[in-house]
Amino acid sequence: MADDARRSEVPDDGCCERWSRRDFVRSLGAGLLGASVPGLGLPGAAWAGSGKDESTPGRSAAAETAVARFYKSLTKPQREAICFPFDHKLRSVVKNNWSIVKPAIRDMDKEQKALCREIMKGLTSEEGHERFMRQMKDDSPGGFEAYHVAVFGEPESEKPFEWVLTGRHDTLRVDGNSVAGAAFGGPIFYGHAADGHDTEDPKHTNNVWWPQAEAANMIFSTLDDKQRKQALMEDAEADDADTIRLKGGSLPSTGLSIATLDGQQKQMTRKLIDTMLAIFREGDAEEVRQCLDASGGVDSLRLTFFKEDDLGDDGIWDIWKLEGPAFSWYFRGAPHVHAWLNVARRA
Known part of the structure; x- marks a missing residue:
């Protein structure tokens, strides 16, 4: 052909x-x-x-x-x-x-x-x-x-x-x-x-990856006003591979530091990572956990939500990012789901 x-x-x-x-x-x-x-x-x-x-x-x-x-x-x-x-x-x-x-x-x-x-x-x-x-x-x-x-x-x-x-x-x-x-x-x-839709409805009906975003938004729902202000940014990052370039010590201070969260919220962050890893074989999931531990663990991560392209204007953030020195996971749920992931032991 x-x-x-x-x-x-x-x-x-x-x-x-x-x-x-x-x-x-x-x-x-x-x-x-x-x-x-x-x-x-x-x-x-x-x-x-x-x-x-x-x-x-x-x-x-x-x-x-x-x-x-x-x-x-x-x-x-x-x-x-x-x-x-x-x-x-x-x-x-x-x-x-x-x-x-x-x-x-x-x-x-x-x-x-x-x-x-x-x-x-x-x-x-x-x-x-x-x-x-x-x-x-x-x-x-x-x-x-x-x-x-x-x-x-x-x-x-x-x-x-x-x-x-x-x-x-x-x-x-x-x-x-x-x-x-x-x-x-x-x-x-x-x-x-x-279902072949370019622009999904705000609930992302039948999208197989949307449960990952639901887990991220559960964390956002537990934040106080000060934390929400820190976590939420106006403009999303570009929808391309460069956004998951590992930054190491140059990781920006934007977004909310997981280290500042309480024990329950940190556990929710681990649950978020586990939700993502649940789709892969256990060996790869374990390697991600080992890499994360080697680069500072969950406390080294920053969680950012973006107001841009909030489908339905419902405050359920479609675009968000979990990033650390050698961990970069960028989830874009608008107009449909794109998820970029890059994890290593060090940048």
């Missing part, structure tokens, strides 16, 4: 970018890798090797072993189309809607499609898998098989590797703990336009 024809099958929501491999090659030649920036995946990140934490997903995890079998199944033409060296700059890119390579999962044979589904199931929790499948069905004609996957490195060897899935409202990774100190193997993105 021609690239332009394939792209036409993806709904144009006015804010979600498409990016084919052809576009990538063109932009690379022009020096315009805007989404591959320092603090966003580290294209040359070191192989974790024998120093990796065994509690995080390693090469023997279910998703990783399925990646190795998937890689082995690829023909030479397929490898030429979707496989790259591990240190290729394309691996670190994160976008809200793009084709990392031209072939889609639907272009593969029956065994390869099944392996991609096995990998996807392995990188999520049971609940998360159901939610991702609903999201993909709503967001792309053909659902899961309309998405694209690429392989970096050599999954069959002891060398580092990463499997990346992209498409409308997803950039997800499986890396066997190949990227040292980076949760998920680098920054990720997930989103949803519920």
Whole structure:
């Protein structure tokens, strides 16, 4: 299928970018890798090797072993189309809607499609898998098989590797703990336009990720007037990968410091993080917790809500951000959900 024809099958929501491999090659030649920036995946990140934490997903995890079998199944033409060296700059890119390579999962044979589904199931929790499948069905004609996957490195060897899935409202990774100190193997993105609606109703009916925003707004409801003034800003940050660049010691003092909250509110913040992590496999969730602990824990985070694009003008904030020195999670619920996430042991 021609690239332009394939792209036409993806709904144009006015804010979600498409990016084919052809576009990538063109932009690379022009020096315009805007989404591959320092603090966003580290294209040359070191192989974790024998120093990796065994509690995080390693090469023997279910998703990783399925990646190795998937890689082995690829023909030479397929490898030429979707496989790259591990240190290729394309691996670190994160976008809200793009084709990392031209072939889609639907272009593969029956065994390869099944392996991609096995990998996807392995990188999520049971609940998360159901939610991702609903999201993909709503967001792309053909659902899961309309998405694209690429392989970096050599999954069959002891060398580092990463499997990346992209498409409308997803950039997800499986890396066997190949990227040292980076949760998920680098920054990720997930989103949803519920029931295919570009602009959702204020309650975000049927949006699979909106429970995360409900948990954040529960925290806001417990704040006093002074805390609300500190937590609430007028203008939202840009809806792009740069907003989750890890800031380290340069983290701004905007937003509300979690360290200033009482014990119950801090526990609600932990619950908020757990709500987000519940969609992923436990190994990745545990790695996020370890990274957060290594960079200062929950007390190092700042929570910010934004008045901009408050759907329904109901004071239930659609856009908010939880950020620390090496933790950045930006949730935009307007006009529908976009969620950017980047977590490491240090910036």
